[in-house]
Amino acid sequence: MSDLKITGLYKRYGNIEVLKDINLDIRSGEFIVFVGPSGCGKSTLLRTISGLETISAGQLEIGGRVVNDVAPSKRGIAMVFQSYALYPHMTVFDNMAYSLKLTRTPRAEIEKKVRAAADMLQLSPYLDRLPKALSGGQRQRVAIGRAIVRNPQVFLFDEPLSNLDAALRVATRMEIAKLKESLPDTTMIYVTHDQVEAMTLADRIVVLKDGVVMQVGTPMELYDHPQSLFVAGFIGSPQMNFLTGPNAAPYKAATVGVRPEHMEVLPDGKGAWSGKVIYSEDLGSDSYIYADIGQDEAVIVRQDGKTPYHSGDTISFSPKGDLYHRFDEAGKPMGSGGVAAPVDPVQPDRELL
Ligand SMILES: Nc1ncnc2c1ncn2[C@@H]1O[C@H](COP(=O)(O)OP(=O)(O)OP(=O)(O)O)[C@@H](O)[C@H]1O
């Protein structure tokens, strides 16, 4: 069993409170992704789970056992960091075998475990190489392999792909997705800044802000039913447009949120909002139009394929059907067009778990 239960967890450095009343129930075998702005406490939360940081208050259970005072090496956890820190003078095989040698694992068993991990990560052809003769993605896979051979109950990843270039990120992301499938009983907790990694890898995403859990849910729950302006703006890229003041008044809300992909351009000024195009980006597959409708922030409208709209043009647009979100003065959701507000929108974290 590798379920994790975090109850009323606080982390303080002196009088700085970095994590505040964290409550999470993570099921055995789940893939959980932590997201949130820089400095919100993602790495600290991961490090308290691993035991690299102590807990100031609260309780952490792994597999039904309270581990607050259990040493990191005895928690059944393996952690993979952003910088992979391999031993440069050791081959791939020896890097992966190192922790097993330390625990005096028999030679034949080491051989079996390392070869199985190398196979899973497509590293078999490189076992005799030194790290300097590997690409960044291959090195990161060695770091993951080093963790796999220890057969952890819980895998912790802290932005493992952020040092890789775009193509390698995609390839290694797919390796991690395959890893998750091949280890269905292993719980994985993954920190990232990357929207695509969060949306594609996660069974559930935990959104953190200033050391507080803002919302927990499946990627689509967060995308479709953000419970706060913060989560609405944080999940999705480019981020949700927020229309306020007179622009929101017809919708009887303090703020109306519409994702760029949920805007549609209407001819002859017939849209809910109109303005001047200040900038447009053609990406080939789709395009983004930035329009000034008299708010501080430009409104972004996504169109399929190339756009006929360019700087200086006048443009008018509306949400597609019910695809908009209404928020009150406090930033709480009021429901959208035909979509009823989710039940109990105020206290999502503990109740939904
Ligand atoms: N040893 C420490 N002493 C004091 N404050 C610390 C210490 N370690 C971290 N912090 C503070 O705790 C907060 C959370 O840091 P943490 O590294 O968990 O953020 P993060 O969400 O992982 O950010 P990033 O996305 O930039 O990696 C930050 O404000 C940081 O300055």
Ligand SMILES: [Mg+2]
């Ligand atoms: Mg961090």
